Amino acid sequence: MCGIVGAIAQRNVTNILITGLKRLEYRGYDSAGVALLNDSGITRVRRQGKVAGLEAATTDEHASGFTGIAHTRWATHGKPSEANAHPHMSGSDLALVHNGIIENFQELKDELEAAGYAFQSQTDTEVIVHLLHQVLATGVDLFTAVQQVVKKLDGAYALGVIHKDEPHKLVAVRSGSPLVIGLGIDENYIASDQLALLPVTNRFIFLEEGDQAEISTDNIRIVDAQGNPANRDTHEFDGTHEDAEKGEYRHYMQKEIFEQPAAIQKTSNQKTWKGDREARRNRLKQHPPSSTRVNRKPGEPADLRHQPHAGIDRPTVTEAEKIPCDNKFLRHASTLKPWIQVKRQKCHDVML
Known part of the structure; x- marks a missing residue:
């Protein structure tokens, strides 16, 4: 079962992401990766195998960023490999993580290849990030692009997306796959399981089916499946991070x-x-x-x-x-x- 962690802050979030992935190891996985956004752009690090290997690689490469997304992958489309590990990118400015399965990915992939997109993996997820790249080229912002792209997807998905041109925003959406927002002080987070975020917060917003969120350090904006503004309750969690170890x-x-x-x-x-x-x-x-x-x-x-x-x-x-x-x-x-x-x-x- 795949796992998602994301964070946006006024400090380096690498440790938050890696620690969150370690809390999700109970779900099972075959590879892991992070994408970190700073003033220089997006740095992506992926490794097949354990999160410990990814942690060592981020240290070796001095990867850091104030906005980031991370993922543990359980292979569905494509074998376990570094090339198939998340996050996936389109160009050098856009990165995405995904839980779930896109049922119509082959049809969408054929259309994208006809439009000139080259695929670097065997995954269904890469279809989504290229679709986003295609829509962003029309001049819309990231939040609107995600809204338009998810209408084309058949299947289940939870997504976390970052873009170089909007460095202080993290966009998340869920349909058929759980996703939770963690609330911090001048920083916020996303995860597929709140246990991943307990070292940094115990306050959570559970996205409902079809919800999409735009997350910054000081604001959470949520719309429902119809695009209407939505208010979701904040819940305090009484567990500890040991629950996931x-x-x-x-x-x-x-x-x-x-x-x-x-x-x-x-x-x-x-x-x-x-x-x-x-x-x-x-x-x-x-x-x-x-x-x-x-x-x-x-x-x-x-x-x-x-x-x-x-x-x-x-x-x-x-x-x-x-x-x-x-x-x-x-x-x-x-x-x-x-x-x-x-x-x-x-x-x-x-x-x-």
Whole structure:
């Protein structure tokens, strides 16, 4: 799953971008890259492999900028390679990162090649940046160009775009792929997951489907899919950046298994559940999960049938949260037992 990070500030944002990418490593990726804009123009650095390799490369090349976008790529169109890594550029003045898949990219690519554009990658993303270059040549600004280009795209996308001629602006848009704006002090950010930005902010605006945003150091402008001005609520996040790190665990699957009891408890306490929060906590205490809790160091193999992730059963759900649990579902679940046992054994083997 690809990851996006972007930042605009009055200081060098390289570290913000690299740190954000590290927070997104849990999503899986095969390559990473950054595009940094300063008074000299756009510097792009890409590497196949780990973010650590990209970090070393940005240090070696002394890459810096007050506006930037970064990306971790999971290959879809085109093999894992530096040439296919994001950000993608059209010319030397325009750079873009993209999450999602453009379904009509081949048709658009044929039109662009006929117009004289040469492609440097095998990706569907490069189509978007060349379309933007084509529209910008008509004299419109970056925000308007993005509005026009996305109307031509079929598929899912979250985009972050920067341009040399508008160095103090970052344009973002989402359709079918999540994107969040982080609010700082005299600097702002974008990311595909708010966990990427927790080292720099805990205030976020979640873009809704079809939203497009123009972001500067001191202003956020958002329009909806119809181009109308939109006001989106600001949310404060109570998590920490450790939520996106492996920590003491060997891999993210293991971390997810061991954190599921806390995740269930946190979900139970969310305001989206009906009724009084304190009353729900009391009901959960009166009807504790019936599974056996096993204290085990993360590195030790275990029989996953007794892991905490199995720690909430039908009585807990039905009595504590007053959610009906259909017997038909339970009968269906029982037919999955052989398949579940196979999966458990595979998980066990991975831990070993």
